[in-house]
Amino acid sequence: MVVSMDFLRPASLAEALELKAANPDAVPIAGGTDVMVELNFDKRRPAALLDLGRVPELATWRAENGRVRLGATVPYTRIVDELGDVLPGLAMAARTVGSPQIRNRAGVGGNLGSASPAGDAHPPLLATGADVEVASTRGTRTVPIGEFFLGPKRSALAADELVTAVLVPVAAGPQQFAKVGTRNAMVIAVCSFGLALDTTRRTVGTGIGSAGPVPLRAAAAEDFAAEVLPWDEPAANTLTDDTAKEFGELVAAAARPIDDVRGSAAYRRHALAVLARRTLRWAWQDVSGR
Amino acid sequence: MRVTIEVNGERRTADDVWPGESLLYVLRERLGLPGAKNACEQGECGSCTVYLDDTPVCACLVAAGQAEGRSVRTVEGLAGGDGLDPVQEAFVATGAVQCGFCTPGLIVAAHELVHRDPGATDAEIREALAGNLCRCTGYEKILDAVRLAAAKKAGERA
Numbered sequence: 001m002v003v004s005m006d007f008l009r010p011a012s013l014a015e016a017l018e019l020k021a022a023n024p025d026a027v028p029i030a031g032g033t034d035v036m037v038e039l040n041f042d043k044r045r046p047a048a049l050l051d052l053g054r055v056p057e058l059a060t061w062r063a064e065n066g067r068v069r070l071g072a073t074v075p076y077t078r079i080v081d082e083l084g085d086v087l088p089g090l091a092m093a094a095r096t097v098g099s100p101q102i103r104n105r106a107g108v109g110g111n112l113g114s115a116s117p118a119g120d121a122h123p124p125l126l127a128t129g130a131d132v133e134v135a136s137t138r139g140t141r142t143v144p145i146g147e148f149f150l151g152p153k154r155s156a157l158a159a160d161e162l163v164t165a166v167l168v169p170v171a172a173g174p175q176q177f178a179k180v181g182t183r184n185a186m187v188i189a190v191c192s193f194g195l196a197l198d199t200t201r202r203t204v205g206t207g208i209g210s211a212g213p214v215p216l217r218a219a220a221a222e223d224f225a226a227e228v229l230p231w232d233e234p235a236a237n238t239l240t241d242d243t244a245k246e247f248g249e250l251v252a253a254a255a256r257p258i259d260d261v262r263g264s265a266a267y268r269r270h271a272l273a274v275l276a277r278r279t280l281r282w283a284w285q286d287v288s289g290r
Numbered sequence: 291m292r293v294t295i296e297v298n299g300e301r302r303t304a305d306d307v308w309p310g311e312s313l314l315y316v317l318r319e320r321l322g323l324p325g326a327k328n329a330c331e332q333g334e335c336g337s338c339t340v341y342l343d344d345t346p347v348c349a350c351l352v353a354a355g356q357a358e359g360r361s362v363r364t365v366e367g368l369a370g371g372d373g374l375d376p377v378q379e380a381f382v383a384t385g386a387v388q389c390g391f392c393t394p395g396l397i398v399a400a401h402e403l404v405h406r407d408p409g410a411t412d413a414e415i416r417e418a419l420a421g422n423l424c425r426c427t428g429y430e431k432i433l434d435a436v437r438l439a440a441a442k443k444a445g446e447r448a
Binding site for chain 2: 032037049053099101104185
């Protein structure tokens with residue numbers, strides 16, 4: 001039996017929000033790289049698809065007030081090509097998404113809407129303290145990224161709301177991203193880690209992916225590194241092994257991993273400590289190179 | 291629903307398309323273009339790679355309705371009146387085709403790379419083809435084919 005489904009095709013953001021308000025069960029689709037998999041495998045039969053591919057307001061980015069307002073449907077390929085200088089952590093994560101074909105279609109809005117703990121965009125958004133902009137016919141609000149994820153595949157998005165953009169602070173220091181998987185392409189992270197140093201404010205931001213029910217920050221690791229990093233002597237050899245090791249252990253301690261098909265909880269904790277240590281070294285080398 | 295797409299330069303219409311149907315299904319089952327292959331249906335294998343408005347995508351991950359009014363170029367649209375596309379010729383010349391199932395998707399992905407960057411390094415070729423799986427060749431002959439096609443393209447431009 002063929003189940004009926006509507007295909008809604010708004011041409012503007014205002015129209016998209018009206019359609020979403022009138023059809024709260026409609027599933028938004030942009031790049032389709034998550035939604036179509038569920039449809040192809042009969043895992044989901046929504047009452048309607050809401051195609052956001054023709055909404056111009058969602059497909060652009062611009063710099064404003066020290067942040068980049070990145071539209072929800074800007075594909076990862078454009079993030080890699082156009083935003084590597086201002087959002088290096090997010091661009092690094094974007095390079096690890098899927099494959100060229102996937103990166104040509106997928107964007108940050110869908111990653112957030114799916115709210116998978118393994119989403120590649122999430123660690124850099126956490127590490128940089130981004131805000132998620134969501135809108136409905138009731139108005140527009142911003143949700144701090146740390147409050148957006150409520151559980152595995154659950155977010156703060158209401159049924160009538162759409163993710164319209166993320167507001168990401170322009171980098172104020174080196175950023176890094178690292179991800180563990182079986183190969184470079186087409187990998188859902190076993191675990192991942194994003195790091196952002198702010199050399200002006202002397203703060204450290206972190207984001208842990210795929211090692212908890214939601215993407216997580218490692219607050220104790222951030223405070224520790226901000227306190228002990230020798231900001232006044234930014235040379236590669238001023239970051240001691242003890243500091244890097246403790247930073248890694250604090251990141252691992254902040255994770256809440258489970259055993260699943262991609263890896264065990266113990267492996268994820270171990271790997272996160274390694275990724276955190278390594279990325280801190282890489283980032284500190286960048287500080288000293290400036 | 292009715293979907294109208296420009297496919298390989300020709301305006302094509304498909305009727306009774308289910309809204310959750312993929313572009314791949316419409317191409318293969320409704321428009322009689324079986325070049326793009328249906329394998330994983332989750333974007334893992336790249337065997338359904340086609341151009342959508344000049345960008346390579348997995349046709350299995352595009353809802354047919356999203357392609358309404360847009361332009362699609364499949365592997366069937368690469369060969370011209372005077373024979374195979376140079377990328378196709380290179381696959382034949384180097385023995386890059388074994389069972390052939392992955393070939394259409396790889397040809398489209400390689401075609402895009404060769405036109406975008408005929409000076410691509412081996413690392414860049416591997417990255418450009420990272421979304422296309424081949425279980426026969428071990429990829430070496432495919433790399434030979436892309437190098438050959440790229441060299442020819444670079445020669446044309448020189």
